[in-house]
Amino acid sequence: MRPLWTANSMSLKKLVNGLGLALLLTAFALSLGKIVNRVHTGIVGNQKVLRFAHWRLEGPTIAGYEAVAKAYMARHPDVIIEQMPIPLRVWPMWVRSQLTGGTIPDLVMYHRYFIEDANLARDFVPLGAYLGDPNPYNQGTPLEGVPWRLTFVGDLSGGRQFNDNLVDFFALPTSRNSLRLFYNRELFAKIAGPGAVPPRGFREFLALAEKTRAYGEAQGFPIIPLAGSKDRGAQAMRGLISGLTQSMVEKLDWNHDLSLGYVKGDPFFGYKAGLWSLRDPEIRTAFSAVRAIDLTQSRGHMQRMQDEATFQFLQGRALMVPVYSIDAENLVRLATFDVGVLGKLPQPRPRDPEYGMGSLGAVAEGGDKVDLPFAVSSHSKHPEVALDFLRFATSFQMNTLFTKISHYQPAVDGVAPPAGQEGFAPVREGYPGGIPLLDMSSVYAAFMAHFHLLSAWDGGVDAFISALEEEMMPALRADLRKAVEQQKFAIQRTDCLIPAYGSVSGSAEKLRFQTLIVKQNEQENNVYRVLSELD
Amino acid sequence: MFPADHEIHCLSEPDGRRFLTSLVLALSLAILSGVPETRADSLDEAWTLARKLNFSAANAMLDGLEPVATGDRERINFARALTLLGVQPRSARKVEEAYRLFGKVVDSGISGEILPWAIYYRARIDQAHRADPDFARAAEQYRSLVQGFPAQVPAQVGFVKLAILRLYVLQEGVSRAAVLADLESASAFLNIPVALRDYHATMADAYLFYDLDKEKALVHLIKAHEQGSLTIIDTGGQMARIGNLAYHLKRWDIAKQYYREFIETNPDAGTVYLLRERLTEIETADASIVDRQ
Secondary structure: OOOOHHHHHHHHHHHHHHHHHHEEEEEHHHHHHHHHHHHOEEEEEEEEEEEEEEEOOHHHHHHHHHHHHHHHHOOOOEEEEEEEEEOOOHHHHHHHHHHHHOOOOOEEEEEEOOEEEEEHHEEEEHHHHOOOEEHHHHHHOOOHHHHHHHOOOOOOOOOOOEEEOOEEEOEEEEEEOOOOEEEEHHHHHHHHHHOOOOOOOHHHHHHHHHHHHHHHHHOOOOOOOOEOOHHHHHHHHHHHHHHHOHHHHHHOOOOEEEEEEEEOOOOHHHHHHOOOOOOOOHHHHHHHHHHHHOOOOOOOHHHHHHHEEEEEHOOOOOOEEEEEEHHHHHHHHOOOOOOEEEEOOOOOOOOOOOOOOOOOOOEEHHHHEEEEEEEEOOOOOOOHHHHHHHHOOOHHHHHHHHHHOOEEEEEEEEOOOOOOOHHHHOOOOOOOOOOHHHHHHHHHHHHOOHHHHOOOOOHHHHHHHHHHHHHHHHHHHHHHHHHHHHHHHHHHHHHHHHHHHHHHOOHHHHHHHHHHHHHHHHHHHHHHHHHHOOO | OOHHHHHHHHHHHHHHHHHHHHHHHHHHHHOOOOOOHHHHHHHHHHHHHHHHHOOHHHHHHOOOOOOOOOOOOHHHHHHHHHHHOOOOEEEOOHHHHHHHHHHHHHHOOOOOHHHHHHHHHHHHHHHHHOOOOOHHHHHHHHHHHHHOOOHHHHHHHHHHHHHHHHHHHOOOOOOOHHHHHHHHHHHHHHHHHHHHHHHHHHHHHHHOOOOHHHHHHHHHHHHHHHOOOOOOEEEEEHHHHHHHHHHHOHHHHHHHHHHHHHHHHOOOOOOOHHHHHHHHHHHHHHHHHHHHO
């Protein structure tokens, strides 16, 4: 005979299992219902459901977007807004599958690495036609009556929002991003002494690096002055070379736009005509400054990822680290010490006898640093609501709210940066940058192939220039040819688009028709001008 | 571009109703399969697909389309040719077929804008779509457009294309200065703003690129600016260029005017600080002249 407790236990087990199964099935049915309802209608009850997806998983960012969504829902009770934070690791695959399956959310954070032009044209709404009108949510603010486009920091022309091939805007930013140097305040006080002021100039920066190394050696615990990595290192070098060749703009800027763009051939035309060479004093000086900065970083830093550099800093093994402002909140949160912002990587001043000959002053930061942009899906069930929410989220008041909660830099003009982050603000009192040497991929590859000569303890500028010089002309040609080939492809595609817009009578389509013609002529002028010199 | 409210409601029909509707529609289509769909709807839909860069679907849709009214055949051929040019992967066969289809439109002698557009696109294929471009033939067709249809958009835009070819590609055995002068005298017929703007912009660039005449470049830049700017692609760069060129030519009044306008409308631009300095320099020089007087 089986004991009673066993029989009871068996029925109890069955009951629990049954309940569990019922619960699971109910949850499954509810979830399925919700998903089916969302996918098919975008409406729950009498409310329209709007979803927006992004890859920023930090708590303050999610809270910032949530606050904006709640404010919108308070004004529009017929709308429900759902936020979908997706990890960056799976984001590319996730976006692709959503696009393929036709389930892409109403608004999506955009980056050209993840969404190709063909998808952009097919699956997202061109925004150019809406940017000329004022944003109605700016009423009663300093931006009342200002065209939507001009309400952002900068004019959106240089950023990733405008697609040159499709000749339109496809996304609008919610934040601004700038690369700044951060430092360990406690370590700094130990190294530089109590009451010491953080370095402002290039020379002071190099002196602090020397002191840091000496302090580490004295403590028997090596300390790296600047925690470097591959991409931040390239950024730093790019900035130094651009800043220390500013005075060369005048002689190379044939079309008087004060910008040396490699796509329009400025560096190539000048190099071919002998207007500049790697042996010019300005270039040599820039390379010397790159070497000086490189020596403040750990050996092999150009092979490291940024995470490793940040880890070195957080462990107290490095005094300073370059970090983008949108990652600053994380850095401060993770650090067990007080973190300060130093500002931009110091540049030699124009009067610096060793490094300053090509500098006019700080390099101005225009509007190309706006970030975290959202695009509107053309498959949205409520595109007019999605567009309206984008207007709302990029209004003066909502960007103020988002900035306050997320601690990010504002994307909207006139919105105050978060307290204590004034160092992230764009540099306005500055001059245009000089030669964009490292913006060119083949030149950059040649530069990096010989970089060991420049950065070696016993290396130097001369050996580096001799090696780079041999590859310079072919590299300049290769980069320009590649740029021209891309433009030729865009020109061909524009040909197929012009009548498609000419065939309809709407004012937005008419504007796009004209814009395509103008942009194509601009690109065609460039292509044949460049080819006349390349061939 | 956006669906109206009633369309949104249609999209959110209950599934059962949608299924029934689909069934009825499918049956109706099956019964009516012998009747061609309306040409205008299909053409519109093909252009809509083309605007979304879905050239393959647009072209496939046009392939079986039968003409109904007069002029339909040419309009369909034109759209087929154009969408075929956009289908990837590109091939010489597709390009030739597109050229042939545009040729059929040209040979039909159809009236209206479609004829000059077809000539224009044959020129575009010769210039920009063939693996081995035929620039001379393209130029010849642009010239025929200018002669035959001077008031039409494709002829005026074609003139700009011709100018670009003559300035940078074709070897005419005369100096670039002579080509520029010839283009200036031939441009009097231009009256469509977008073509005028691009013509003047092209001329200004060429004068500067060949370092021929900065004064003439300045005049052309100003004329291009007067045609209006498409702010989507130009947020004042043209104003800044006029100011900079005028500054170098010591044309202080022009420099002041355009620098002021640029700074006022583009306060965040990366060049503003430098341009403010230059403006102050000019204004200070003005003041000292007034003081001396």
